[in-house]
Amino acid sequence: MGGDHHRPPRAVYVSSLFFSLLLLNLEPSFVYAKRGRVLSDPPAMSPAVPPVASSSSTSPFNPSDDYFINCGASSEAKLDDGRIFKSDTQTSSYLSTNEDVSTTTDSIPESAFTNSTPSSTMDLYKTARIFTSDSTYSLFISKPGKHWVRLYFYPIRHEKYDLKTAVFTVQTDKYVLLHDFSMDDSKVVLKEYLVNATKHFSIIFKPQTDSFAFINAIEIVGIPDELLSDSASSVPQGNTVNGLSDVAFEVLYRLNMGGPLITPKNDTLDRTWVPDGPFNVFPQGTEDVIGRHIKYRPDRNVTRLVAPDMVYATAARMTPDAYAQTISPNFNLSWAMKVDGTFSYFIRMHFCDIVSKAKNELYFNVYINQLMGISGLDLSEKAGDLKTAYYTDFVLNASSITNDSITVQVGPMTNVNSGTPNAILNGLEVMKMSNIADSLDGLYSVDGSYKGPESSKLKIVAISGLALAFVAMLFLGVICVRWKKRPQDWQKKKSFSSWLLPIHGSKSYYSTRKSSIFGSRKSKSGFSSIYSQGLGKFFTLQELQDATENFDDKAVIGVGGFGKVYIGTLDDGTNVAIKRGNHGSEQGINEFETEIQMLSKLRHRHLVSLIGFCDEDSEMILVYEYMANGPLRDHLYGPANKPTLTWKQRLEICIGAARGLHYLHTGAAEGIIHRDVKTTNILLDDNFVAKVSDFGLSKAAAMDQGYVSTAVKGSFGYLDPEYFRRQQLTEKSDVYSFGVVLFEVLCARAVICPGLPRDQVSLADWAMQWHQKGMIDKIVDSKIAGTICEGSLKKFTEAAEKCLAEYGVDRPSMGDVLWNLEYSLQLQVASLQANQPEDKTNNIGLEKGNETGESDPDPDVAVTVAVVAESDDSNVTVGSQVPFSDAATIEGR
Incomplete structure (x- = not known):
């Protein structure tokens, strides 16, 4: 535990400006304000009306671990928010270093501070500890798990060491926080991280050769359990990204929409929330809203620790003019932030409906980098009531970032009849996520090895x-x-x-x-x-x-x-x-x-x-x-003039595509991962033979380690969630994408449909829900629903379901998928022979089509398809002169 580093319990402070607004007896219970000024004359105050519910009596959070270290100082520094930073000379047992070098200054210019680094923390930057060799602060953590790590930097003067020239790396036992970091003396720098702290936790400073490192102050504090979930929605909406508890984060932006600066003095978790004005793309179309009596739902893990009242009690919304005067027919409230486009990002959006007079009046869409995050968010429904705090989390992959920026937008839905079209946002947090090297700054891991995609080259x-x-x-x-x-x-x-x-x-x-x-x-x-x-x-x-x-x-x-x-x-x-x-x-x-x-x-x-x-x-x-019949997708839900593919034909097309992918994975000399498997990349020739196309994103498989470290690329809706999360491409990534293709073939609908209810947006998630209910037949393409035999459908959906396993190790190989599809075809053919001939209306011949469009009906050919499936593909060479028939023989089971 932190021992004598625990700060005394403190109440939540409220800024005088905001507190005065909360005390106003307003009807309705919100006011509007343009940026920086209240529009209406304030009515008389009524002391009998309570302010934001219980905000002044919020229970303080007492973390199991909290360390506040004033580096290089001879005495403690007490901040106005109640935190007391002890000198590291008083806690020398924490510090392991070869030298005792420190420096101090009497003052720091006010110009060195910004909104995100308020001058109330000035005393922390007046001293610094200097390291000429690798040095470590080692701390005991009583409750391992996610902790805030805040590092304070300012290069104050030293007669021997010019701190402005220092170049160094800062890391924990697992994560690289800063790599070859340096700074000038114009502004103080606060680096804020959220990392997993083990029982024996270390902050390590490693100077570059012939350089040195320094630090002014260190803060390490445990977080409440409800602050971070293990999962978040991917962008665009549809999939869920799991495993966030194993990821480190760097806090880049924390914005209070429509409200004032919130300093650690007003936040139980010592966070700083800055006004959103500098990031607002179109402030002329934005007005600030202030509400009262904010409610929370602890049963949904939404408490005041997630964000303070002052975040949920203010919001940015569209001005009446912005919509009525049609500034743009698709006008959205927009906030833009600069980021490093080589990383993925965790984005948390805070909402509270403080503007509606009744539930279910406010519907709007949420976009991140012009990708749909939420379609038709009914805020009061999601939160459970009006004036009730609600937040939602997203993961934006690096592949969706252009021009090194993230743009968050909320915009009204125009196709609903309830309420006036509008949209609001109360707060926003943007955090960088650690990459494949467990780094938040570059591609070098804690052992100094390079983990980038070109490392093997x-x-x-x-x-x-x-x-x-x-x-x-x-x-x-x-x-x-x-x-x-x-x-x-x-x-x-x-x-x-x-x-x-x-x-x-x-x-x-x-x-x-x-x-x-x-x-x-x-x-x-x-x-x-x-x-x-x-x-x-x-x-x-x-x-x-x-x-x-x-x-x-x-x-x-x-x-x-x-x-x-x-x-x-x-x-x-x-x-x-x-x-x-x-x-x-x-x-x-x-x-x-x-x-x-x-x-x-x-x-x-x-x-x-x-x-x-x-x-x-x-x-x-x-x-x-030339592939005369074009992409498979066009024959599933494309132009209306395309004849319907029968179930037997769809199976044969899937089998053909599976053979092509199986050959890539096992028949090629070094193995190839396609990386962009989808129905538009499965083309059909004049006989409707399926062929896989578009190898522009393909990668040679790294056979020695089983995966390829690379930035995530591909098509949304088909992306392997494990590849999305870990940026490690494997053959099983193709298997996942092919599983989506199988359900697309079965259901004949797009893999992402933003206009549908959220549980139906992603085809993969939607189909898996019905499969788990044992009711997959309810979502089969209505054009073929009555023509599929039960055994064939069961075997097909089993194959698709296994392809969509969360982790690659649980997915089958393409050879296994191929075997199951061929078995499904046998069951379908046997059923047709035992009952009645397949409906020939609008059928399309797949091989040597006859006058009716049916394939060769020879029962011997059909029944033995699994045995002779590879006969047409054998004796094909790739680099090495190994026939495919030898490299990938389908064996009976």
Whole structure:
């Protein structure tokens, strides 16, 4: 325990401005205020009317552990909020260091303090402890678990050490809090963390070589149990992220919407809440609201410890003019905050309906980075009553962050008839989440090892550096010979640099090195690249322009993140699909290179074949075999003119896709994780044979450790929650996505439907709920509901349910999934033969379709499908010359 570091119990203080507003006898019980001023004249005060319910008598929180350490000081520092920071010389048993170096100053300029670091804490920054070698504060924790860790920094003057030049790392036993941290002397810095503290907890300071570290004060305090749950909703809405108790957090923003600054003096947990004004994107459309008599629901883990009354008793809402005068037909209240886009973030939003006169009047939507967080939030219903505190938590993955910023929005629902369209927000907290390295600052773990996605390549890069330099010298020699033999009209052709280096457009050297891994291609200049060998046919830009009538929009058959897809006809009459990348996209360059590298090594009946490519004149163009019947999704809930797929046909399509994925995982030389399995990436040829496509996000599996550490990418609704949470990609991530595909095929609905009630938004969650009830037949696509035999449906849904297990280790392999799907098909075929022929209305032949559209009805072929399933796919090589039939044989069970 903290021993004599416990602070005395203290009441909750209330700022005079806010307290006076709470005492007003107002009808109704709220007032409106523009930013910084009250709009209406205050009525006479009525002492008989109580202020915010029980706010002045809130029981103080007494943590099991609280350490307040004034570093480098000779005496304690007492703050106006009741905290007493003891000198670390008085607690020397906590500190392990080789030197006793400290410094002190008489004063710090007021300009060094901000709202988030009020000057009331000035005494903490007047002294500092300096470390020239690794040093540790070791503390005993009586109740292990989440604790606040607050670190106070200000580089005060020392005659020998210039603290402004200090560079150092701060870490706990498990987490890196700061890596190579340094600062100037303009502002004080308070770093606030929420980390797991073990029984013997350490704060370790590690100076960089030839540098030193320092700290002014340290605070370590346990938190109440109800403050943080183990789970939160993902963004966009639909899935739940679990395991938050194993994550460390750094508090970046804590905003009090519509209210004043709240200092530790007014917060039982010593938090600072700053006014939201500086972060409000459109303050002209915002008004502040103040309410009274806030209620809490301890039975729902909502108490005054979650946030003080002063947060829930104020709110920001839309001005009447903002909606009535139609500033924008889709106007939302918006707050924008700068963040590090390489991390994921925990976002807590605080709500309390202090504006409505009756329940169920206020409905609004919640958005984070333009992604749906909550659709149709009925605040009074969620909280249980009006003026009742409520909060909700979200996790925003790094892949959803652009321009290093997070934008939180609330906006009215216009399609409801209750109340006036509006939206409110009372408080907001944004916390950075620790990454794969258990770090909150970079990708180095506590042992100094690099945990980034490129860590396995560092040695290769270092070793290959000299070799690349040698090749470059030889290449320059060839250039010089060719330069002597340049044609007379060389000025009119490619410039010297364009075939010396893979120059694309006017990008910088670094950018152009990334833009092509193949060098310049064969062109009118007569030169060709040796690097394109084995990577498919190189098409000239003119050939592809001719094939698509100069990329006529009439030839567009699809549009994706990479660019447009055209149907084209080559000189020999072959139809092809031509995917043309967007210009200037670095992400497009990465996908372009990955697609060629992957597909040039892969050949399989159930993978879309890459025919060739073109990277001439800054272009990124991929040429594939043409899939006449397009994406599977279009045949499930696409255009109305698409005939309905029968259950047997859907099974055969799923089996084909499963074979393709199983081949990627086990038949390829090093194993490949697709990373973006979804129904738009399962294409159907003219015989409705399924083929997996789009390998732009694919990764080679790291067979030695079983996963690939990488930033989360993919498509929402299909993302593996374990991959989302841990940023560790495995083959089981594809299995999870394929499980979503199976339910999509069964139910024929989109995987994310923001307009539906929250429990139905995510197809995966919705389908699992019905499966657990034993009523999965209730959500089957109505067009085929009566045609599926019970055994086939049971085996199919069992396979899908196992794919969606929370943890990858509990999911089956794609081989197991394939076996179950083939078994499901056998049961369906046997049922059809035993009862009556399948309804042939609107059927589509999957193989050699006959006049009615049915597949070959030969019973021997159908019944033995599980045994001969791989016969069409065998003898396919990938890198090593191992036939797929040998690498992935389906065995009976």
